[in-house]
Amino acid sequence: MNRNSFTTAPSDVREIRHFHLFCGLGGGAKGFNKASPRVGNMVGKFRCIGGIDVDAPAIRDFERLTGARGTVLDLFDRSQFMDFHGVEPPAGWREAGPADIRAAAGGEYPHIVFLSAPCKGFSGLLSEGKSKTAKYVALNRLTERGVWMMLEAFSDNPPELVIFENVPRIMTRGRHLLDRIADLFRAYGYAWAETTHDCGEIGALAQSRRRFFGVARHLEKVPPFLYEPPQKRLQAVGTVLGRLPLPGDPAGGPMHRVPRLQWKTWVRLAFVEAGRDWRSLNRLAVENGHLKDYLIVPGYHAGYLGVGRWSDHSGTVQGHSGPTNGAFSVADPRFDQSARWNDGQALGVRDWNEPTGTVAGQQGPLQGAYSVADPRHTGPSKHNNEFRIVPWEREAGAVTGAHGTGQCVADPRNHREGFGKYAVTDWSDAAGTVISGSTTGQGAYAVADPRPNGIPQSGDHYLTGGHYGVVGWGDTSGAVSAAACHDNGRWSVADPRVCDSVQVGKFCMPAPADKLVAVIRAIDGTWHRPFTTLDLAALQSLIDPDEIWSSDPITQRAIEARDSALIAEAVGILRLDGESDSAWRERIGNAVPPDAAEAIGNVMGTTLLLAWSGETFVLSSAPIWVRPVAVALSVAQGESI
Template identity: 40%
Template sequence: MITKSFEVQQCQWKVLQLFSGSGGATLGFQRAKVNWRGMQGSFKTLAGIDVDPRACENYEYLTGSKAVCMDLFDKRDYVAFHGHEPLSNWHEANPEDLIKTTNGEYPDLVFLSPPCKGFSALLSQKTSETERYQALNRLVVRGIFLTLEAFKDDLPAFFFLENVPRILTRGKKLLHTITRMLESYGYVVNGRSHDLGEIAGLAQHRKRYLLVARNPRKISTFLYQPPKQRIKSIGEILAKVPLPDDLASGPLHRLPRLQWKTWVRLALIPAGGDWRDLEEIAPEQYRLEYVPRGSGPFGVLDWEGPAATVIGKASVKGSNAAAIADPRLKPREGRHACVYQVVEWDEPAKTVTGTRFGSGASAISDPRTGFKDNTHHIVYKVNKWGDEANTVTGAYRPNNGAMSIEDPRMSCSPRSGTMGVTSWNEPAKTVIGAGDIHAGSAAIADPRIPKDNETLDPPPIIISLDGTWHRPLTTLELAAIQGLPLMVNGKPLQFSGNSDAVWREQIGNMVPPDAGQVMAEQALYAFMASAEGVWTMAAEGIWVAPEGDMHDHEPLNQL
């Protein structure tokens, strides 16, 4: 659609997104505006389609565009994925359903970001080959087929298919099917991997695969790759975000509460490192010192002295003394005074009663370390790797004999990047759907040390040797790294539901809006040049060349 307004032609093309998730790509397409040769190009969003109602809700909230909840499985794959027959109100989506979604309008560009779990390296090869995940993978073929059939009377100018790079290997056959199918409808196809961090100037390295199909009957010119940009450091993004637990930033900015040992591990891992650095630590080199913020945490009041000021957030680990040294040692009603007491070896025993261990002093500190004749002398013994074994007996538990060995071959083998701590001045690793410290580099060496706060549940702050606070990233910070706005409609960013795990999965799976924007802008240049019948040149590489100029294409047998 091209309309003339004053001296500038307003040019608008229509986009449809399948497997739209929370709408990151669509938000990027909405931001795209291109001025070229007296024309101003932009996109109009027809709809986003996804099967997840919460993703659809987030899509509408974030983009302001219509989302349609639709299951694109055929019945066979529905059963294979879910393990049961569909409900009575379910029906197999057909081309007419897609036409209804767009209210009869035909898209100029279709952007697909289908489920990537079955292709992802986060899933084991064995699991990825199960019928359940193969059914999930086949959604991409079905989605493209439905779209081609729905709009075959006026086919889109472009198909953009975005996924993880491993689709090139785990989805090789599917890509071959997709390519042949698009070619049968007259498209020229190219697929390659690229780094969204480089093309969009993100604060993360995000390697992805992009397949572009161009309709030469509608687009006669080159589609160029976006110019590469500087990848930002994670600190450039997080410096704009308040410190975690800031109440004005909403529930997405709550700092994960970790176990104490996990906080210590993060503190000992150098910035830029991960769990493997813990293997190099000599325990005798470090001494942990607890220095609470403010005065009074774990304070114990003297029975004879005055109390500290009573405050509204009093707790034993709070900012004021909230414990008492009570001299009244009367036993609770119905309880012995010697509950769980251990009698010294050289002291007289308490009265023998018929009670169990938890009700009286029925334990003794026995200094004798020998064993009776009928007891193994190798109880709980651990054999050295270089020594001979003890006699093999019929015992089957370590407390019956030396059935343990100090095996030097054992090693910890979490996933690469587990407990990774990102340096403030370096780009982040790829934001993934399982973004927490146990699944990848989801912690930051933050140079901003918090001052005393008044939260009910303050996290421990351990200052690492580099002088920074090694802490996990909040959900809001992951969203910021993905390029999402921190405020929507004047309020802090918020997603549907109340699960951080679900929020993080949706954030990690989405196409960063900045990446969607640069891809949309390249498409707009191609649309406008083709509308003018102009051939263009650029210093960047070509995504999809005009028909007959295939030198930049990867051989189809490699897809």
């Protein structure tokens, strides 16, 4: 609430400068810029003084989203560069140092520094063995090097607060690095705390995104506690995606196009139950590669198989006027059944020994009994028992001079050379004698095991990875991944909105491998489709749909009339740098959600305003960021924030 409503004292606006290492596209910086902390008549105004990242397209996105200058800078040292890339650095490359960090900040000193170091080596998506290779060890060491260079760069005027964000698994895989980072902060006069929080609950997002936060508070410059951001309820994905245009709508821009998937993939997604993944397909009955209990039919539009009245006029005659693509049939009343058909001889078949009726001018099978049951046999003579096989326990037929008269027998005896060699025992049969050697292929050698799903094998993580998973419209999404795709997690949604912008082929169903955009109405009546790139950006709170679109036409016109330049700028922001959807998705998945960053910025800004106003304590119902903590001792102990 604005204090000016109760007092004439003017607001005391204090600038809070923030700087970002490993900034990516700038989600954290954008959220900090939106924060607006207030203590009494003291108001905090955040300003970003710069960001550093090695990815040039990400820096261009950073500059557009934040309005601050970004710097493309490789923070590897020489050995880390060689371990990660496997080659010598190119000509002109040099190691970055603290002076480069100060230059990237424009020579200014930040109050808050946000570090979001690369997390790929710590992520559970990377196997434990691969995370220990030289490449990812070098990437992981970048966390410690980044913290050291930042502390050295601003050692003359240390930042009041530092926040270090990463995946929760860093607390196990990177334990030795975190211990060294904590020692660095303490050596520079900071208190350090490690916690995990759900960014979805901090920012009221539609995704659950658990993250590790290491928070450092400079003991001398910031005596007050740093409180945790308040927790909020997660939203359903439908509350966010429902405010976006339908996928494929030009109003959503190029990032809202629907991926072109193979037809068989669309079918699989359609039969995955909302809220489940590919394992729900196991419950379908399949015979000869086809679904036994379900049929997919084209969703034809009005006029399909239409029949016009005799008294009505017809529609426009088209180039292809068939019964399946319009009302190109007619209910013709001029059909009188022939009197010759009163005896029901249509499709009649004459017996070989009977005379036929009169041969008329029309002799089709549908016009009378113009077919005959012909008993004549064509080809060489054959016996009834040709290729008959006699069971082992039954008698044989008469032995004749002719060939093939049941002279085969179902002999159960194993007559092959090397009886029992490499025999495969049926699952329901008894095994042979267990012998000491298996090199001969005899004895209890092998079994036909019908349980392939129970045999541990490479790729078992596929079972629980949520592949081809479909999120219900009213459910919460998981954390948006940098590699989010329909076939590697729960990255599709059961969209209940009607979409009529996709046309179905004229004559036949697509081939299994045909790539297309298809709308298949699932059993629950929704369209199971992959998240578009714009959907993921909205789930990450990188955009606010209500600022650009409205389902109410009057409201939409008011939005456009309010500030057409703002709308043009917002629509421009919807397209990240470059043309690649995979690159867009990677940068979106790596981003810190701005709404979560805004909540963190508010509590950090409040702490700074308290420190600048001379307060050392404030009564708050919010928990202190470090728990458990004894309030009476927290000021005196350096390990508390």
